[in-house]
Amino acid sequence: MSDVCRLCRTPSALQQSHIVSEFFHKEMYDDKHRFLVLSSSPERKEMKLQKGVREKLLCRDCEQLLSPWERYANEVLHGATRSRTAMVGNKLLLRDLDYAKTRLCFLSLLWRMSISSYYLFNEVRIGKKHEERIRQMLLNADAGEPDDYGFLCFAPLINGSELGPGILQPDSVRLDGHRLYRCLIGGMLYVFFVTSHKVPDVVKSHFLQRDGSWVIITEDVLRIDFLRDAIFRIGQAICERGG
Secondary structure (H helix, E strand, O other): EEEEEOOOOEEEEEEEEEOHHHHHHHHHHOOOEEEEEEEOOOOOOEEEOOOOOOOEEEEEEHHHHHHHHHHHHHHHHOOOOOOOOEEEOEEEEOOOOHHHHHHHHHHHHHHHHHOOOOHHHHOOOOHHHHHHHHHHHHOOOOOOOOOOEEEEEEEEEEEEEEEEEEEEEEEEEEEEEEEEEEEEEEEEEEEEEOOOOOOOHHHHHHOOOOOOOOOEEEEEEEHHHHHHHHHHHHHHHHHOOOO
């Protein structure tokens, strides 16, 4: 039995493809290899999963295409591949990253969330034009320019300490004519810009750069709208359920 791969569009037996790469979940598993998915929607209860969300999306060859990019990002984020770092105020500067592998890993994350039919990613709908453009970039291993679907990374803090592992349902907002998609995964907040307008230079300077540098912004959770509002909604939902 075969279907059509969403990346190469070739008829093939499809794999159970992760929407969010498995390495993002690594730090979130409990002793029973489960992790908690929080929803800000009162209609949906929190749920525990033993594997990351998967769908039949990609053929085996396309899974292999994405694998080295995911493996590299995993090594960087979990310390196996060391990059030079420097702390400047509330910003952590990463240096010597592999620009193409890192960019392609995060572009594949955005693309898979958008094409997924799983409810967790319902608000990540970047549109057919952008899906097709990113599909071509992935297929051709073309990382593009820093502001081609650029993304910010925040390291949220609670009382000066890391937020810790967690995943929160992504959302979509419009800001100054730009469409932004925000997702908390593995305790890190990623904000993707999907826009046809020029991104301000001050924002663009915090995207991953071609020289392999990337500014990670550390900030208290209560100063990050997405997290502050989500904490309020989740607390409100728990109270309404009587939990």
